[in-house]
Amino acid sequence: MPVLTAPEKNVIPTFTLQQNSGRGNTMIDVREAGGQCGEFRLDPAFLQPHRKDYYFFVLVKSGDNRHWIDFVPYTVKPNTFYFTVPQQIHLKEHSAPMEGLMMSFTNEFLQLEDNRILQQLPIIQNPAAAHEIQLSPADLTFVEDTMRKMLIEFNADGTWRNQMLTSWLRVLVIYLSRLYSEQYNETCVTLNYCLLKSFQALIGEHYATQHDVAAYAEKLNLTPGHFTEVIKQQSGKTAIAHIHERLIVEAKRRLLHTELSVKQIADELGFEDAAYFNRFFKRLTDTTPIAFRMEIREMYS
Incomplete structure (x- = not known):
């Protein structure tokens, strides 16, 4: 090996x-x-x-x-x-x-x-x-x-x-x-379910550069209105929530496993500045990036 x-x-x-x-x-x-x-x-x-x-x-x-x-x-x-x-x-x-x-x-x-x-x-x-x-x-x-x-x-x-x-x-x-x-309890596969999975796969490819729902709808050749309706119906969450959740997961991965600064992580994930990233992270997690880093590392250790 x-x-x-x-x-x-x-x-x-x-x-x-x-x-x-x-x-x-x-x-x-x-x-x-x-x-x-x-x-x-x-x-x-x-x-x-x-x-x-x-x-x-x-x-x-x-x-x-x-x-x-x-x-x-x-x-x-x-x-x-x-x-x-x-x-x-x-x-x-x-x-x-x-x-x-x-x-x-x-x-x-x-x-x-x-x-x-x-x-x-x-x-x-x-x-x-x-x-x-x-x-x-x-x-x-x-x-x-x-x-x-x-x-x-x-x-x-x-x-x-x-x-x-x-x-x-x-x-x-x-x-x-x-x-x-x-x-x-996985549900049966349908065309709309496949659309949801295609959307999630696209997020995986473009989360760092594309945060806009309309852009993903365009990639899938759908109108934003129909696209958001199908995503909400299939997952119970809005399309923007899926994008934000992936950004939070990637932010948490870097906070736990690297020594990158909050500003560096914000840059890697396509945020305009660290202040906006801090507000975004706290709004979705009820904690700041630095506080999360300290808490998750304490739990791991």
């Missing part, structure tokens, strides 16, 4: 699947962790705040690692399935032995024509910002069996390898999406 570059204190790095796998240009990676003697060894860079630009699925058989996803701490439980989506901030508190199966795949894989329908699945969209799925004994058997089939195929490098991996991956994400829907 290649050594990743540890982050600078004012930069939250994004690691690619190619960096992590060491196999060159790949869209799917499958690993097994076998405790202290397993083939997978955590790179020290992953003990620092970082993002992944790929989807990361883990079936934990045993282990008690503690880690953070954005601002939520998790203690890993045996026989539980964990997952993350690109751009969330990961932070492991320590590296400890773990047994389980790990699978990663890229957004590039989801962009392939035959896989685009997978983009609408609940576990890919992750509207509940969830991170773990509870498994019944039957679920555990099915998920482990599917991931082991993928691991064998991944390591065999045989004929039709990519097609087999893709087929098993489709089965796995559909099965897990069923469990996601049951455990997080």
